[in-house]
Amino acid sequence: MTSPPGNPFESTQPARQYFVGRSREIREMDEYLNNVKAGGATNIYIVGGGGEGKTSFLYKIKETAIEKGLIATIITVSDGMDPDQVIYQLIEGALEDVAKNHGRKEYYEEFQKGLSCAMFKIPGLRAIKERITPKDLERDLESLMQVVTGVGAVGVVLCLDEGQRLKHMNGGALFATVRAAIQALGGGFMIVLAALEDIIPQIAEGYTGIDRFFPNNLPLGPFENDNVAVAAIDKRLEGKPIRFPRFLSEAIVEIAERSPKDIIDICHDIYSEGITSHISEADMDMLRKVVYDRYSTTVSAVLKTLGGLRPSDMSTLRKLLQLGRSGRARDVAALYCRPADDDCLARIEPVVYQELRVLAERGLCLSDITANEEVFHVSSGVIGYILTAELNPQLNGVS
Ligand SMILES: Nc1ncnc2c1ncn2[C@@H]1O[C@H](COP(=O)(O)OP(=O)(O)O)[C@@H](O)[C@H]1O
Numbered sequence: 001m002t003s004p005p006g007n008p009f010e011s012t013q014p015a016r017q018y019f020v021g022r023s024r025e026i027r028e029m030d031e032y033l034n035n036v037k038a039g040g041a042t043n044i045y046i047v048g049g050g051g052e053g054k055t056s057f058l059y060k061i062k063e064t065a066i067e068k069g070l071i072a073t074i075i076t077v078s079d080g081m082d083p084d085q086v087i088y089q090l091i092e093g094a095l096e097d098v099a100k101n102h103g104r105k106e107y108y109e110e111f112q113k114g115l116s117c118a119m120f121k122i123p124g125l126r127a128i129k130e131r132i133t134p135k136d137l138e139r140d141l142e143s144l145m146q147v148v149t150g151v152g153a154v155g156v157v158l159c160l161d162e163g164q165r166l167k168h169m170n171g172g173a174l175f176a177t178v179r180a181a182i183q184a185l186g187g188g189f190m191i192v193l194a195a196l197e198d199i200i201p202q203i204a205e206g207y208t209g210i211d212r213f214f215p216n217n218l219p220l221g222p223f224e225n226d227n228v229a230v231a232a233i234d235k236r237l238e239g240k241p242i243r244f245p246r247f248l249s250e251a252i253v254e255i256a257e258r259s260p261k262d263i264i265d266i267c268h269d270i271y272s273e274g275i276t277s278h279i280s281e282a283d284m285d286m287l288r289k290v291v292y293d294r295y296s297t298t299v300s301a302v303l304k305t306l307g308g309l310r311p312s313d314m315s316t317l318r319k320l321l322q323l324g325r326s327g328r329a330r331d332v333a334a335l336y337c338r339p340a341d342d343d344c345l346a347r348i349e350p351v352v353y354q355e356l357r358v359l360a361e362r363g364l365c366l367s368d369i370t371a372n373e374e375v376f377h378v379s380s381g382v383i384g385y386i387l388t389a390e391l392n393p394q395l396n397g398v399s
C-alpha cells in the first residue's frame with residue numbers, strides 16, 4: 001500500500017514534534033543533564049523492546065540538551081562498525097552540532113581533513129587505519145571540549161542508538177577507553193547508550209567496570225497510561241483532515257497494548273484508508289478491516305483454533321470475554337450459575353477450570369498465578385480483539 005503524502009503515522013520515524021508522555025523518565029533525564037551542565041559526568045543506559053520509543057527518547061534528550069546549552073549528537077551503531085569508528089563518529093557528530101547550532105563550521109571541516117587534520121589526531125589515525133589509544137582519545141576529547149567551551153556551550157552529550165549491535169565488537173574495551181578518557185578530563189561529558197535488550201552483561205565481557213560506567217538505567221516500556229497513548233494519536237492528527245473519535249483511539253490503544261510502534265502502525269493504515277476514501281472521521285469498521293489485514297496471520301491462526309474448540313470451551317471463552325478478557329474459574333462459573341448458588345458453583349468451577357486450561361493450551365489465553373489464585377486472561381490485545389470480533393462483534397462496535 002502506498003501511503004498518501006502527509007501521513008503523520010510513520011513508525012520508522014522518531015516522535016520529535018509528536019513526542020508525548022514519559023514524564024517520569026524526562027524528569028530523571030533532566031537531572032542527569034543538569035549534572036553534566038554543572039560540570040559532572042553522568043552515563044545512562046536506556047533499554048526497551050522494539051518500538052517502545054528508545055530512538056524517540058534519544059532525540060528528546062538531544063533536543064533538551066541543546067536547549068540547555070549543551071552540545072549533543074546521536075549516532076546509530078551498525079553491524080559492521082569497529083570501536084574506533086564509533087569513537088570517530090561521536091566526535092564528528094559533536095562537531096556537526098557545533099556547526100549547526102553555533103554556526104561554527106570550521107571545526108567540523110577541519111575534522112574531515114583526515115591525515116592533514118591538525119586539531120584532532122583521530123582522523124589521521126583512521127586514515128592510516130591505526131588503532132586509537134586511550135591517550136589519543138583523551139587528547140581529542142580535550143580538543144573537543146575546548147571547541148565546545150569556545151562557542152559558549154557547557155558540556156557534551158554523546159548518544160549511541162542500537163547499542164545491542166555493539167555485541168559483535170569488543171564493547172567492553174570501547175567503553176573502558178572512553179571511560180578512562182572522560183575520567184581523565186574530569187567531567188562535562190555524558191554518554192547515553194540505548195539498546196534493544198539487556199546487553200550490558202554481554203558487552204561487558206573482558207571489562208568488569210561496565211556496570212559502574214552505566215549506573216543509571218532508564219527502562220522504557222509501553223506508554224505509561226491510556227491517556228498518554230491516546231494523546232500520541234491526537235497530537236499527530238492536529239491540523240489533519242481526519243478525526244479519530246475517542247472510543248476508536250481507545251480501541252486501538254487496547255489492541256496495541258499501549259506499544260508506541262503498534263499504535264502508530266495501526267493508525268497509519270486507518271489514516272491512509274481514510275484519505276483514500278475521503279472520509280473526515282475514522283470508524284470502528286475501518287479499524288476492523290485494518291486489524292484483519294495487518295494481523296492476517298494471527299487472524300487465520302485464531303480462526304483455526306476456534307474451529308477446533310468444543311461448544312463448551314467456546315461458551316467459556318465467551319464468558320471470559322464478557323468478564324473483560326480476564327478472570328478466575330470461579331468468576332466464569334458465577335456467570336453460568338445465575339442466580340449464584342453454592343451447589344452450582346461447586347459443581348461448575350472445576351469444569352470451567354478444565355475448559356480454561358484448554359484455552360490456555362491452545363494459546364488463546366495465559367494464566368497468571370498471584371497470591372495463590374490462578375487468573376486467566378486473553379493472550380494479547382490483538383487476539384482479544386479478534387476473539388471479540390468473532391464471538392461478540394457488538395462489543396467491538398462494528399456495524
Ligand atoms: N513518547 C512518544 N510519543 C509519541 N510517539 C512515540 C513516542 N515514543 C515512540 N513513539 C513512536 O513510536 C514508534 C516507535 O518509536 P521508536 O522511538 O522508533 O522506538 P524504538 O527506537 O524503541 O524501536 C515511532 O513511530 C515513534 O514516533
Ligand SMILES: [Mg+2]
Nearest residue numbers: 054055056161
Ligand atoms: Mg530505535
